[in-house]
Amino acid sequence: MIAGNVRKSDSVLKGLNRSSGFTLVEMMVALFIFSLLSVAGVVLLRGAANSNEVTDAKLGDMAQMQRLVSLMESDLSQALPRPYRNEQGDRVAAFASETGNNGRGFLSFTRGGQSNINNKPRSNMQRISYQLNDDRLERLQYETTDGGAISEPATLLDDISGLELRFRDKRGQWRGNWETERLNDLPRAVEIRFEQKGRNFRHVFLVGTGYL
Numbered sequence: 001m002i003a004g005n006v007r008k009s010d011s012v013l014k015g016l017n018r019s020s021g022f023t024l025v026e027m028m029v030a031l032f033i034f035s036l037l038s039v040a041g042v043v044l045l046r047g048a049a050n051s052n053e054v055t056d057a058k059l060g061d062m063a064q065m066q067r068l069v070s071l072m073e074s075d076l077s078q079a080l081p082r083p084y085r086n087e088q089g090d091r092v093a094a095f096a097s098e099t100g101n102n103g104r105g106f107l108s109f110t111r112g113g114q115s116n117i118n119n120k121p122r123s124n125m126q127r128i129s130y131q132l133n134d135d136r137l138e139r140l141q142y143e144t145t146d147g148g149a150i151s152e153p154a155t156l157l158d159d160i161s162g163l164e165l166r167f168r169d170k171r172g173q174w175r176g177n178w179e180t181e182r183l184n185d186l187p188r189a190v191e192i193r194f195e196q197k198g199r200n201f202r203h204v205f206l207v208g209t210g211y212l
Contacts, residue, residue, distance in 0.1 A: 061197075068156045069203055071139060072192075075128050076205040078111040081184035084127060085146040095186050095207075097165060097178045105129035106165060107190070110145060135160050137194075159197050166191040 083094045096108045107130040127142040131153065137160045138153035167178045167187040178187060191204045 064157055065201070068137065071156065072130070072203070073205055075111050076109075076190060076207050077209045079109045079186055079208045080112050080125060081186050081208070082110045082125065082145075083183040084110055087147050089147075091183060093180045093183045093185070095178065095180070097167070105131045105140070106163065109186075132160060132163050137163075157196060160194050162193070162195040164193045166193075 079095065081094050083091050086092050094110060097106055108127070110125055110127050112125050125145045127145055129140045129142075129150075131138050131140065133153065135158060136155050137157040138155050140153050141151050143149045143151070164176075165178075166174045166176055168174050168189040168191075169187060170185075172188070174191070186208050189204055189206050191202065193200070193202045195201070
């Protein structure tokens, strides 16, 4: 009777030993599933990182565009019907536009409202020029209203192509070039179109509304 009980105990222990571990096949399957989960996690993390990079780039482009729109809106709304004198002393129209010339100002005018933080003896007027230079849209400002040195250009946008302008005259007509009857004439509005990184943009700005 004792021998029978011993044999039964041995068989139970052997059964427990067999059920308490994993076979080689089970281990390989578990490792395979774990590797799949790891690869999926890496792919998800990489996708999230790429998405963040694309989002940051888009937000940067939007911030640049908003800066351009804000600056042009501020400058053009405070444009003044004041002719100025160039370096040779010749009188120049208050508002001038030259398109299709790389490195030349496609918009040049005098604006008011210049801040004077340092309380220097100077006018509150300022000459502004926008130019397209090597596919970069730049803004320049002159030290004085008549003649004077010009600042280093500040790049507002890059990768610009197909720049086009239209001007609304005092009769309410749109035209592709600005030709003044008098030196102090200003357009009522300016429309600017251009292409950047495969996308087309159009902005319209009122001129001189800050002083009407």
